[in-house]
Amino acid sequence: MAISDDILARAAPVLDRMLAHRFVEDICADRLPRDVFHRYLAYEGAFVETAISIFAYATARAPDMAARRWLIGVQSALAESQIPYFEDRFAQLGIAPDTPLPPQARAFDKRMLEIAERGSFVDIVTAMFAAEWMYLAWSRRAHAGPISDPDLRAWVGLHVDDTFVAQAEWLKSAIDTHADPADTARLAAIFVEVTELEIAFHHAPYAPCDEVSA
Numbered sequence: 092m093a094i095s096d097d098i099l100a101r102a103a104p105v106l107d108r109m110l111a112h113r114f115v116e117d118i119c120a121d122r123l124p125r126d127v128f129h130r131y132l133a134y135e136g137a138f139v140e141t142a143i144s145i146f147a148y149a150t151a152r153a154p155d156m157a158a159r160r161w162l163i164g165v166q167s168a169l170a171e172s173q174i175p176y177f178e179d180r181f182a183q184l185g186i187a188p189d190t191p192l193p194p195q196a197r198a199f200d201k202r203m204l205e206i207a208e209r210g211s212f213v214d215i216v217t218a219m220f221a222a223e224w225m226y227l228a229w230s231r232r233a234h235a236g237p238i239s240d241p242d243l244r245a246w247v248g249l250h251v252d253d254t255f256v257a258q259a260e261w262l263k264s265a266i267d268t269h270a271d272p273a274d275t276a277r278l279a280a281i282f283v284e285v286t287e288l289e290i291a292f293h294h295a296p297y298a299p300c301d302e303v304s305a
């Protein structure tokens with residue numbers, strides 16, 4: 092079995108919990124409250140900025156030029172198109188760019204950055220694989236159904252388009268190319284930990300009063 096598939100198999104219970112998350116179920120049933128979506132977008136904007144740094148660490152530790160080139164392309168796309176997307180949406184929807192982050196969103200950002208600072212190339216790639224693979228899975232499911240809010244529809248659409256699919260698949264195959272089978276248990280633990288943090292992250296916009304106690 093490919094190492095990436097072994098990781099997915101070992102992480103199946105937590106991955107299934109994320110895919111059955113209230114946030115995902117609400118989008119699939121076209122009933123995600125607008126205020127929840129807008130708070131979520133504010134937390135997301137902060138994470139996309141963190142993702143630029145995460146990919147910068149991955150670029151620095153990349154084993155070859157092909158990987159470096161790919162990762163530089165990812166950083167460029169995040170800086171040149173994702174960040175402007177958030178700036179534009181925040182302005183249109185009246186979301187404050189400095190919306191305070193709840194503890195769960197801060198914990199996710201902090202731990203992802205920590206893995207990037209301290210981990211090996213495959214550790215970083217696995218953390219981002221965890222973050223992207225489940226987005227692809229739930230976005231495909233959500234995209235097949237009706238989504239009334241055009242902004243939410245566009246957001247889900249971003250995660251089923253060819254660019255995002257290629258990115259998630261690149262991460263998966265980078266694990267298979269560069270990881271050693273002896274790394275599997277450590278990488279599966281990273282995948283599980285990141286997915287647990289994702290579950291908490293997606294719970295946060297439902298409980299904005301957590302921001303007060305932050």
Ligand SMILES: Cc1ncc(C[n+]2csc(CCO)c2C)c(N)n1
Nearest residue numbers: 135138139142222223226258289292
């Ligand atoms: C909390 C959170 N987790 C995962 C994703 C999926 N995702 C979409 S773009 C991107 C960064 C660069 O490819 C990632 C990880 C997300 N958006 N937000």
